[in-house]
Amino acid sequence: MSLLFLTFGCVPAPGTPDSGGLVGDSADLVDSADTGTGSLPDSTPLAEVDVVVIGTGAGGLGAAWAAREAGASVLVIERDERPGGASNNAGNYWAAGTPEQAAAGIVDSPEAALAEWATFTEGEATDPSVVAFVEASAGVVAWLQSVGVGFRLGDNVPADTGSVPRMHMLISGADPPPIQLAALLADHILYQTTATGLLLDGAGVAGLWVTTAEGAEAWVHAGATVVATGGFARNDAMVLSAVPALDTQAVWYEAWPGMDGNGLTLAAAADAGTQNLDHLGLYSHAVEDARVGQPEVMVVGALETALVVDAAGRRVADERLFGSVAMGRRFLTEGPFYAIFDDDLWAATRIQGRGFNYEGAPDDLELLGPEYAEKHGAAEGGDADALAAALGIDGAGLAATLERYNTDAASGLDAQFGKPTPTLAPLADAPFHGLPLVLGRAKSFGGLQTDEEGAVLDSSGAVIPGLYAAGEVCGFLGTPAIGYGLNGSVTSAWWSGLRAGAAAAAN
Ligand SMILES: Cc1cc2nc3c(=O)[nH]c(=O)nc-3n(C[C@H](O)[C@H](O)[C@H](O)COP(=O)(O)OP(=O)(O)OC[C@H]3O[C@@H](n4cnc5c(N)ncnc54)[C@H](O)[C@@H]3O)c2cc1C
Incomplete structure (x- = not known):
């Protein structure tokens, strides 16, 4: 099938003059005779391309880039x-x-990461998609650098990354990478x-239905369609169906509002199979939004320097682990958890909103502990018993835990969980402060099932011709x-x- 880009060489950004003319007249179509239009709509398509994303x-911009590099005509809809x-x-x-790791003296390689993949993901390191991703990860960062994105290596080792620093952080001040790529x-x-449905043509997908900016229904004819619509952590019905245990938990969102799982619904019409849906990214490193009544979270910065206990007042883990999805899962059976601060630490604790829920640059996006308490309220007590009473947890348990924690901190040795200094420091400055942590629904590590090329598989495991997936909609790698x-x-x-994108272009 040879599909040709309809003549809208330049698609103006919204708000710029003359965003019309997207549907070229038939003279713009050089050749559509071989497209097998038997079951396709009679109307003129909005566009006719090799790959629609x-x-x-x-996920989407990566696909568009690779498809374009492969010489395909590409349309991305957003x-x-x-x-x-x-x-x-x-x-x-x-x-x-990466070179950044080498420059910092960190010895690392894809082989080293694969050797410990199962320990930090609980996944399967021999899976071809896992191997290909890990081997290409440094190349992805290098490619983004080549188009202008700046990174610096983080010196910490967050949970869920393995045993050496692998976190490459964006250099602040620049536009986010998608904004930079979208400009290119x-x-x-x-x-x-908006994509509203897949266009099914016999056994495969031949494009999609859209609602245009003007509110018109239209269709796009494409040799391959890439679904890159993001995750479903914001879709309560999908989340509860995937993780029924969440039914007993209060709803707190850490996910971007657009993570509504609509790509899963679109692909279901083509009988797409799914995988790993129950492996939802849940985090217990945050507290309620200071704007009371909002179901959003605010993340507690440097939570690893606080003490975290359960309702019995017992410490449950090295506090550095609370940045991991493993602790989110443990919240379901062992939670709720409570963060405990002494007065010094409380004064320096930064509690941050996620940003997308705030208009402009509000002054309540990042709050110090006392500011949070003023806006939202927080438990306070002159000693462990009083704080426990204010939090509604076991006082004797908290007192014993605090005493042991401070003894360990004074000796520099966390005999219970091995947390190192300086994250292990005495909490001795009364009054004490406490906040219940909440369980944030952040992202999804399951979704559409794909093959090793990103082609979506149907419920029987067969490739759906013309349909591909990328990003969170396929749980990132398309495999459990x-x-x-x-x-x-x-x-x-x-x-x-x-x-x-590369596979779709070769389709
Ligand atoms: C506050 C926050 C911080 C995060 N920090 C990190 C981090 O530091 N590191 C990390 O690895 N991950 C982080 N994540 C998660 C990460 O951002 C996501 O996992 C990732 O961006 C998913 O990329 P994606 O391309 O799959 O989806 P998205 O980036 O969500 O893109 C999907 C796009 O599809 C569009 N779309 C959806 N449906 C349709 C439709 N029907 N028609 C047309 N367009 C549609 C959406 O508008 C959206 O633009 C964070 C998430 C949040 C919310």
Whole structure:
């Protein structure tokens, strides 16, 4: 099938003059005689391309880039006014074997990361998609650098990343990578255009239905369609169906509002199979939004320097682990958990909103502990018993835990969980402060099932001709071998986009 780009060489961004003319007249079609239009709509398509991509997050833009590089005609549709989706919020990129690591004296390689993959993801390191991603991760960072994105290596080792620093952090001040990539792909992107259904043509997918910025229903004819619509952590029905145990938990969102899982619904019409849906990214490193009544979270900065206990007042883990999805899962059976601060630590604790829920640059996006208490309230007590009473947890348990923690901190040795200094420091300055942690629904490490090229498989495991997936909609890698996922998984969203785009172009 030879599909040709309809003549809208330049698609104006919303708000710019003359965003019309997207539907070229038939004279613009050089050749559509071989497209097998038997079951296709009679109307003129909005566009006719080799590859149509849904979404301008990391997955979608990666796919568009690779498809264009392969010489395909590409159209990306994005329902929002601006590009990037949740990907604009991702500042930490996982990669193994980068020049940044080498320059910092960190010995790492894809082989080393694969050797410990199962320990930090609970996934399967021999899976071809896992191997290909890990081997390509440094290349993804290098590719983003080559188009202008700046990174620096983080010196910490967050949970879910393995045993050496692998977190590559965006250099602040620049536009998020999707904004930069979207500028380079501007001629290919239609904003405020929403995919509403796949166009099924016999056994395969031949494009999709859209609602245009003007509210018109239209269709796009494409040789391959890449679904890159993001995750489903914001869709309560999908979340509860995947993880029924969440039914007993209060609803707290850490996910971007657009993570509504609509790509799963779109693909279901083609009988797409799913995998790993129950491996939801849940985190217990946050507290209620200070704006009372909002179901959003605010993340507690440097939670690893606090003491975290359960309702019996017992410490449950090295506090550094609370940045991991493993502790989110433990919250379901062992929670709720409570963060305890002494007065000094409380005064310096930064509690941060996620950003996308706030208009402009509000002064309540980041609050110090006392500011949070003023806006929202927080438990306070002159000693462990009083604080426990204010929190509604066991006082004797908290007193014993605090005493033991402070003894260990004074000796510099955490005999219980091995937390190192300086994160292990005495909490002795009364009054004490406490906050219940909440369980944030952040992202999804399951979704559409794909093959090693990013082609979507149907419920019987067969390839659905013409349909590909990338990013969170396929749980990042399209395979349950991602386990419970990794911190910095946005790298795999870009990677699976590049993979799907290349395969779609070759379709
Ligand atoms: C506050 C925050 C911080 C985060 N920090 C990190 C981090 O540091 N590191 C990390 O690895 N991950 C982080 N994540 C998670 C990460 O951002 C996501 O996992 C990743 O961006 C998913 O990329 P994606 O391309 O799959 O989806 P998205 O980036 O969400 O892109 C999907 C796009 O598809 C569009 N779309 C959806 N449906 C349609 C439709 N029907 N028609 C047209 N367009 C549609 C959406 O508007 C969106 O633009 C963070 C998430 C949040 C919310």
